[in-house]
Amino acid sequence: MAADTAEGTAGTDDAGRRREQRGWYFYDFACSVYSTSVVTVFLGPYLTAVAKAAADDDGFVHPLGVPVRAGSLFPYAVSVSVVVAVLVMPMVGAIADRTGRKKPLLAVTAYLGAGATAAMFFLEGDRYLLGAFLLIVANASLSVSMVLYNAYLPQIAEPEERDTVSSRGWAFGYTSGALVLLLNLVLYSGHESFGLSESEAVRICLASAGLWWGAFTLVPLRRLRDRRVATGELPAGGGVGAGWRQLVATLRDMRRHPLTLSFLLAYLVYNDGVQTVISQASVYGSEELKLDQTTLITAVLLVQVLAVAGALGMGRLARSYGAKRTILGSLAVWTLILVAGYFLPARTPVWFYALAAAIGLVLGGSQALSRSLFSHLVPRGKEAEYFSAYEMGDRGLSWMGPLLFGLTFQLTGSYRDAIISLVIFFALGFVLLARVPVRRAVAAAGNPVPERI
Structure with a gap:
């Protein structure tokens, strides 16, 4: 916009x-x-x-x-x-x-x-x-x-x-x-x-x-x-x-910055996995793990609190190791969370709380660092236009994770199979992000390259 x-x-x-x-x-x-x-x-x-x-x-x-x-x-x-x-x-x-x-x-x-x-x-x-x-x-x-x-x-x-x-x-x-x-x-x-x-x-x-x-x-x-704008007519x-x-028109302009577009594609893939885990976690906890609603509410509350601390901690890691490496590390953690969730025994709130704590520690940071990293890849003077495409692309692909989750359960009748199917989003997102040379991408966008990114 x-x-x-x-x-x-x-x-x-x-x-x-x-x-x-x-x-x-x-x-x-x-x-x-x-x-x-x-x-x-x-x-x-x-x-x-x-x-x-x-x-x-x-x-x-x-x-x-x-x-x-x-x-x-x-x-x-x-x-x-x-x-x-x-x-x-x-x-x-x-x-x-x-x-x-x-x-x-x-x-x-x-x-x-x-x-x-x-x-x-x-x-x-x-x-x-x-x-x-x-x-x-x-x-x-x-x-x-x-x-x-x-x-x-x-x-x-x-x-x-x-x-x-x-x-x-x-x-x-x-x-x-x-x-x-x-x-x-x-x-x-x-x-x-x-x-x-x-x-x-x-x-x-x-x-x-x-x-x-x-x-x-x-x-x-x-x-x-x-x-006030220059014209009020569509x-x-x-x-x-x-x-x-x-x-x-924005996407065509992005073709002149293919490395920016490559990062955006990687983000859209792994963020779809993040959003699906968050939206389907309670269904998985109640239907597959047989946890009561009080346990689920407490676990989500734990995620909310630790998300702030996790974002601050990942921000410090980014200052030392760069945003790209920190995000890649968070995607590896997200994959481990899904694998652990697949093997999580039913009716064991303590392990579900541990999983919620892990989600909280990577949730806020992976989203905040993704946005800040993208800001370095946007050509000057086109911030609003590119971030509009960022938002619309995000919403445009975030139906794929829930659809895969629902289809997997529809075909198998197993929420464990449904949750482990989401690993593909983090694995593919990791590969796509790892292939983006972010320092070259920042320079190609005409922006100064930070010492750590």
Whole structure:
């Protein structure tokens, strides 16, 4: 998404810019609880249980007449949501770029997602179709809203402060995720003392994430401002065509920087593995390892806390060994985590906690270092444009992991086979990244080559 040409950060006083930055942080604070509490912890096991309640004697449900194993419904719905998001992103991106009206679009996508999440309170009995529909709407809305959210960064932060501003937003998100998950743990583990059934407690946790998302979105909507652009009209062909033409133009420009494109491909592959492990871990823990919901919530809370420490630790390693080597090391650890998960015995919370700790230590760092390494490979003056392709490409491929996970379970009936199948993303990503000569790539992009990278 191109930065507005008529007005960026230039002419914005420091106090006004800081005010916008503080407001910007709060969207991460608002929406991260959806990723943590809904996708990572509660919805996977709960929607799977709802689907099982509606399944036939062979364990299949039949949405639109298509036979789907009940345990595959959740990963399939995640994959569909990603496809929907990728189809919508170019249209929204084109409208936002050419009108400068990012804030109203952010409001629409944020509240559509928050509303769908809050409506999950009504997911009970055998309403698996309602659950799948709400998941698709909420997930797609979050993805599109994040493109708009990220597009503000070049406008509210000077180049030398973008790393700091971006990192603070990331930290705000993990903080809110941990806080709300802790409250969820109290409600879920003590649901009987609150006079609630287990199902009611889960539905309240799901709905509360939507309410939190909607409430704290008010902060960025009050503090962020739209920028004037050179023209307010979309080019001929409409929003969708303009958006796709813009994305195609960026990818064509990337062909002049093939090493940058090579890194982006490697990132898209291994990040798909990361996102799939996070989204499917609770289903694996509940269905295959037979762990209760309290154990799963506590494990995810552990991941949230250690992700911050892991990112700081990996940042120190990167200063000594370079970002590329540190990321490669993290991919090796991710592969070991999947292998360990495959052999993890059922009903042993202590080993699941150990696995969660390992995930936490590499999760934040592998994502943060990937973003910072990519920033060195972007030609100067095209930061927003390239990071838009980075975001859209990320969303565009992140359906492959859940699809492979769901298909493997569909064919084998084994979650252990499904989880070990994800090794291919980390192995292939490792090979692709190892082949990228990052020092040459930085120089080819016209940027100064750091001493360690």
